[in-house]
Amino acid sequence: MIETFLDDLNPAQREAVLHTEGPLLVLAGAGSGKTRVITRRIAHIVARKLAKPSHILAVTFTNKAAEEMRDRVGELVGAKTAQDIMLTTFHAFCVRVLRAHIHRIGYRKDFSICGEGDARTLVRRILGDLDGVRETFSPQRLQSAISLHKNGCDRPPPFPVDDKIPADTEAKYRAWLPEFIGRYQSALRAANSLDFDDLLALTLELWRKEPDLLAKFQQHYRYVLVDEYQDTNRIQYDLLRAIAEPRRNLCVVGDDDQSIYGWRGAEPAHILAFDRDYPDARVITLDQNYRSTETILSAANAVIANNAERRAKNLWSTLGAGRPIEWIVAGDEEHEARAIMQWLTHIQKKTDAACGDFAVLYRSNLQSRPIEMALRQAGIPYVVVGGQEFFERAEVKDILAYLKLAANPRNETAFLRVVNVPRRGIGDAALHRIHDLCGNGSLSIWDASLQAVRRGLVEKNAAAGLESFHRIIETFRKRFRQPDAPLRAIAEDLLDAIAYRAEIGRTSRTPQQFEQRWGNAEAVLRAIEIHEQSAKAPSLAGFLDENALDGDDDRQSREKRREDAVTLMTIHSAKGLEFPFVFIAGCEEGLIPHDRSLRENGIEEERRLFYVALTRAKRHVTVFEALARNRFGRICMTKTSRFLGEIPSELVRRRVLAAREMVESAMTPMKTKPRRKRRPRPLA
DNA sequence: AGACCCAGGTTTTTT
DNA sequence: ACCTGGGTCT
Numbered sequence: 001m002i003e004t005f006l007d008d009l010n011p012a013q014r015e016a017v018l019h020t021e022g023p024l025l026v027l028a029g030a031g032s033g034k035t036r037v038i039t040r041r042i043a044h045i046v047a048r049k050l051a052k053p054s055h056i057l058a059v060t061f062t063n064k065a066a067e068e069m070r071d072r073v074g075e076l077v078g079a080k081t082a083q084d085i086m087l088t089t090f091h092a093f094c095v096r097v098l099r100a101h102i103h104r105i106g107y108r109k110d111f112s113i114c115g116e117g118d119a120r121t122l123v124r125r126i127l128g129d130l131d132g133v134r135e136t137f138s139p140q141r142l143q144s145a146i147s148l149h150k151n152g153c154d155r156p157p158p159f160p161v162d163d164k165i166p167a168d169t170e171a172k173y174r175a176w177l178p179e180f181i182g183r184y185q186s187a188l189r190a191a192n193s194l195d196f197d198d199l200l201a202l203t204l205e206l207w208r209k210e211p212d213l214l215a216k217f218q219q220h221y222r223y224v225l226v227d228e229y230q231d232t233n234r235i236q237y238d239l240l241r242a243i244a245e246p247r248r249n250l251c252v253v254g255d256d257d258q259s260i261y262g263w264r265g266a267e268p269a270h271i272l273a274f275d276r277d278y279p280d281a282r283v284i285t286l287d288q289n290y291r292s293t294e295t296i297l298s299a300a301n302a303v304i305a306n307n308a309e310r311r312a313k314n315l316w317s318t319l320g321a322g323r324p325i326e327w328i329v330a331g332d333e334e335h336e337a338r339a340i341m342q343w344l345t346h347i348q349k350k351t352d353a354a355c356g357d358f359a360v361l362y363r364s365n366l367q368s369r370p371i372e373m374a375l376r377q378a379g380i381p382y383v384v385v386g387g388q389e390f391f392e393r394a395e396v397k398d399i400l401a402y403l404k405l406a407a408n409p410r411n412e413t414a415f416l417r418v419v420n421v422p423r424r425g426i427g428d429a430a431l432h433r434i435h436d437l438c439g440n441g442s443l444s445i446w447d448a449s450l451q452a453v454r455r456g457l458v459e460k461n462a463a464a465g466l467e468s469f470h471r472i473i474e475t476f477r478k479r480f481r482q483p484d485a486p487l488r489a490i491a492e493d494l495l496d497a498i499a500y501r502a503e504i505g506r507t508s509r510t511p512q513q514f515e516q517r518w519g520n521a522e523a524v525l526r527a528i529e530i531h532e533q534s535a536k537a538p539s540l541a542g543f544l545d546e547n548a549l550d551g552d553d554d555r556q557s558r559e560k561r562r563e564d565a566v567t568l569m570t571i572h573s574a575k576g577l578e579f580p581f582v583f584i585a586g587c588e589e590g591l592i593p594h595d596r597s598l599r600e601n602g603i604e605e606e607r608r609l610f611y612v613a614l615t616r617a618k619r620h621v622t623v624f625e626a627l628a629r630n631r632f633g634r635i636c637m638t639k640t641s642r643f644l645g646e647i648p649s650e651l652v653r654r655r656v657l658a659a660r661e662m663v664e665s666a667m668t669p670m671k672t673k674p675r676r677k678r679r680p681r682p683l684a
Numbered sequence: 685a686g687a688c689c690c691a692g693g694t695t696t697t698t699t
Numbered sequence: 700a701c702c703t704g705g706g707t708c709t
Contacts, residue, residue, distance in 0.1 A: 061698045091699045116699085124704095196699050231698075264697070364695050366701095386697090423685090549699055572696050594695055609696085632694065633700040 005040045005047065005076065009033075016251075016284045017041045020050060020223065023278035025271070026253040029315045030300070030615035031291030031578065034253055038227060039069060041251065042085065043076035045223055053077075053084035057221040057243070060089055061228050063550050065576070069227070086221070090236050091196060091549050094203040098194070099541075101213060105206050107192075110408050110541065113548035114193040117397075118413040119143060122191075126183050144263075146181055150197040151265040152234035190444050191412035200235045207242050218246050229254030229274075233265040241277070248278070256310050258612050260572060262605045263597070272311065289315040291578055291618050293322025299621070299647045300614040306646055307604045315615075324653045326622040327644060331658030331666075332635070333367070333586075336626040337374035339657055340583055343622060344380065344566065347581060355381055359567040359579040361613050363592040367585055368568050375566060385569035395504060395520045400547070402494060406476045407541050410444040419449075422503040424465030430458040472497055480540040487538060488529045495521065571613045582617035584610075587625045588638040610643045627663040637664060 028034035074082035229252035244250035259268035330336035401414035437448035508514035593606035
């Protein structure tokens with residue numbers, strides 16, 4: 001039994017599995033069987049009875065990764081045993097800890113989790129109260145500054161590089177930022193909400209302030225494993241160190257060359273410094289690749305060798321040389337798209353490959369348009385991965401806001417979103433009055449609104465509206481709290497109580513739109529039902545936690561990927577995946593490396609991104625380049641990405657479908673295409 | 685409340 | 700070129 005976990009491992013993998021005691025760093029190159037090592041290692045610990053399954057903590061970054069890992073571990077040790085392992089994301093783990101213990105540091109246990117969108121709304125609102133700064137700093141920029149700050153990022157938050165901003169503004173900005181963060185925090189606090197970063201930061205704070213509690217966790221988790229270690233940020237790193245401290249059975253697995261989330265606060269430095277922090281750490285490098293041809297690996301190795309900040313490693317495989325990398329030069333992006341379509345068709349004819357064997361990768365989502373058009377015209381099925389629409393839809397947000405209020409009436413964002421949906425005659429005047437009552441934030445907007453009614457501070461109409469709103473929330477708060485409450489049924493009642501179907505009807509312009517939007521509402525109900533059926537202890541709070549942490553991953557996208565269709569996605573979303581045939585579109589300076597990223601994060605992260613793209617391929621890579629590209633409505637000549645030049649030329653076959661001079665000369669006269677006038681919107 | 689217009693910006697996006 | 704957000708007008 002035990003031997004079977006080791007049989008099909010190479011010596012390095014085997015050592016990584018067997019080295020269970022003490023700190024271990026596994027440098028796992030792309031395609032080197034990283035997941036296999038982690039799952040076997042867990043199975044080994046369980047089978048050898050080194051610890052109970054529940055004493056193992058395995059952390060991933062995404063829910064998807066956690067699920068997959070649980071499945072794979074389940075295949076080895078049985079699904080039932082796999083259930084007991086604490087195998088989750090950082091954030092989900094912290095939510096668990098906080099839901100149980102956060103009262104010890106003065107927070108309420110029924111806090112809401114404030115997603116990225118809600119947080120942005122909050123930033124906007126605070127910014128709205130402040131005069132004179134709104135013009136200079138975008139909410140997005142501030143949000144990312146806040147996040148980097150909260151994650152204990154060492155470097156200063158990026159300051160907008162912009163000629164229009166006078167030189168002394170940066171100093172002012174830096175001086176002012178802490179105050180802004182303070183306001184943001186107290187707004188969150190008043191709303192009894194935590195953002196994603198708080199989940200991590202407060203867990204750490206909790207552990208620091210309550211050493212006895214930390215000790216219990218340390219006692220409990222005997223083995224700690226981390227996947228995608230190159231993506232950890234400062235706080236995550238501190239959390240890991242804290243919990244693994246006494247036993248030091250900390251195993252981290254990652255690849256510094258695939259660190260592509262620096263802009264998110266990930267610090268690849270951690271992987272480079274691991275054996276400085278743990279001098280006795282065993283370091284194992286997995287460099288045998290089981291995925292790609294030797295040609296692909298040589299190209300990838302050559303490219304990444306240009307990075308200085310890395311641990312040197314060279315991937316190798318025994319899968320044969322394979323075919324040279326194809327480099328196709330097209331005229332503009334539409335030409336490129338057609339070339340992609342034709343080349344794909346050509347390969348299919350030669351190899352019998354299915355559509356699902358192809359991925360078209362690009363740096364930026366806007367590149368997908370022309371490619372989609374070309375594929376559609378040719379009748380080639382495709383799926384575009386990415387985009388986060390579902391949870392952005394108004395209906396979905398509305399319903400979730402009601403549910404969030406039922407779980408935590410203090411949730412200010414949710415309150416403001418639906419207090420007047422459907423219309424209850426609560427206008428700006430009433431809301432201002434209420435807002436004034438909140439004062440410095442000591443009173444939540446919910447309580448303030450109660451008081452406003454009680455003290456007759458708002459006009460009759462608004463007061464009546466507020467009272468009915470209060471009643472609905474209170475009613476459903478109670479109902480949801482009943483033990484074994486039928487969540488879906490209650491949620492349906494809630495929609496009835498606010499006549500939401502009619503509301504959608506009223507605000508839809510066409511029957512199709514109505515169907516679509518009501519369909520979204522039903523999708524939320526279905527999601528609740530799924531939670532009800534699959535969760536160990538279903539609850540409203542549990543459902544909301546799951547959804548807050550599960551971003552936009554409605555299961556559809558996952559299932560869609562299975563279908564036989566060409567996959568279109570950004571390189572970022574391709575991390576961790578593999579395809580027989582990979583096309584990389586838009587290999588031009590400015591796109592990859594992206595010029596803005598170049599400015600803010602430096603060249604090396606962009607190079608890693610290109611490296612990730614190359615190493616997704618099993619059999620063959622084709623890189624595409626357009627000589628001219630539409631940029632912000634202007635046609636511009638492009639320059640070949642420097643990364644293409646870094647691939648040894650003997651590995652590449654270049655085909656030029658468009659001559660530079662032709663493209664250049666075609667550019668000047670054709671600036672005015674007959675422009676279609678925009679018609680007035682056709683009514684239903 | 686809803687329609688309309690203009691200005692600004694425009695990379696990636698695990699949770 | 701295109702979308703978003705905010706402001707204004709009806």
